[in-house]
């Protein structure tokens with residue numbers, strides 16, 4: 007019976023949802039209505055009124071400027087590149103000045119607006135191209151445990167492939183063994199693999215051994231062909247999962263003119279997964295369990311960016327009815 011009731015809604019979903027909305031029933035749905043129905047109503051509600059568009063018009067209070075869009079706000083300090091968005095650190099590509107053009111239109115379009123608008127991808131994300139940094143004659147940095155960055159990058163990329171596949175993505179790699187690939191040849195491989203998203207995987211190093219944590223880089227707005235507002239959204243979604251506010255590991259979303267990012271025509275970020283010059287980070291990088299947790303967090307961030315996976319409605323209705331009997 008449950009299945010038959012559901013099937014009716016699949017035949018007339020828009021009509022049923024429309025009646026509900028017109029009758030003012032917008033806060034709760036009857037218990038008997040299954041989740042696919044709720045999803046349809048949600049979808050219709052979403053498209054029912056156009057979402058608020060971020061506007062480049064900051065409101066100032068002292069040295070703090072704030073953009074608002076719906077319930078979301080993005081704040082910055084005059085003269086400071088460091089800011090946060092929903093608790094995650096973010097280093098602006100340039101320091102905001104004062105007055106109406108304090109925040110350059112390009113920085114607004116590429117950094118603030120995509121976050122205020124929800125941090126989501128514009129198109130469908132099906133295939134992810136992973137790029138384990140370095141390889142072959144280029145070993146990258148060396149950890150305090152004498153592990154080579156190129157090996158740790160590949161190990162993390164392979165684990166990330168598993169975790170992204172669990173999230174429903176197709177995954178390919180720029181290299182799946184120890185070989186050298188010039189930087190300029192990496193992101194163009196996206197065309198060959200028909201990839202929708204590019205993630206470059208690295209580990210960091212610093213002169214100061216106490217420095218640790220994660221950094222996620224997007225291409226500097228205006229550099230190369232990478233002028234995609236989605237880059238900031240993707241970097242932020244990943245950073246807040248791998249280094250949540252309060253974890254002590256959040257070194258922030260940053261902007262850099264890296265070759266692999268500026269040559270990418272699809273949303274692209276570069277993750278510096280930890281400092282191999284720091285003992286704690288070096289141990290984590292070499293530990294398979296820690297690597298799995300890190301990869302699962304990256305995959306969750308990518309899923310948040312991409313939005314819910316497409317559902318085959320009729321098939322899932324059948325499975326859920328069977329599942330309930332058990």
Ligand SMILES: [Zn+2]
Nearest residue numbers: 139146208209
């Ligand atoms: Zn590297």
